[in-house]
Amino acid sequence: MFFSQAGARPQMWEVSPSEHKKWVEVFKACDEDNKGYLSREDFKVAVVMLFGYKPSKIEADSVMSSVDPNTSGILLEGFLNIVRQKKEVQLYRNEIRHIFTAFDRHYRGYLTLEDFTKAFRQVAPKLPERIILEVFREVDQDSDGHVSFKDFEYAMNYGQNCFQRQNRVP
Known part of the structure; x- marks a missing residue:
């Protein structure tokens, strides 16, 4: 297909220090009782704070199924990886929308x-x-x-x- 030759997906997006700081602050704000991880409900609140929507049951299940069984929730590094991936997808979708609009x-x-x-x-x-x-x-x-x-x-x-x-x- 033609689009596959174009390599439309952007290169790895670099997180700015201020963006990283914001994500860490959201993690800490949503980590009730300072347990060091986000529970399922904590994660949902964090997504609302960062992306403006409540994750579906399927999305929450998917994220929680990837959590290390030895922990009770999402640790900071895992949360940062999830947020980065979501941000990259969001930016890519915006780029596709921009191309479509130009056409x-x-x-x-x-x-x-x-x-x-x-x-x-x-x-x-x-x-x-x-x-x-x-x-x-x-x-x-x-x-x-x-x-x-x-x-x-x-x-x-x-x-x-x-x-x-x-x-x-x-």
Whole structure:
């Protein structure tokens, strides 16, 4: 797929000292009774404080299942890793949204083949028309002639995963 060649995912994002400090402060604020870890409920509150939403049961279950059985919750280092990963995903999704918006010149909330062609002509002027058409058809999952943000995001993520698998060092 074309997007896999683009390597759309940003390089490792560097946490600023002030951001790191904020995360540590949130951990400490949510660590009731200074136990040295966050319980399931503490973790949920921390996510609300940092990201503005309450994690779903599935997300909380996933995080808690990764906790070392010898501890009763998420230790600071584990929390910092989780927050960093969530921040990277958030930044990547914002980047995808930005790219989609740049393609959506008429602000319709979807892309047409014409939008694709114009965008590709700017970034890859020698790319054959048939390749642009193939990419569009692949991304337009329901074949309605429109690519929604959801379709576009799926294609970007799918392409990135393929790119990572192709370039994995054994």
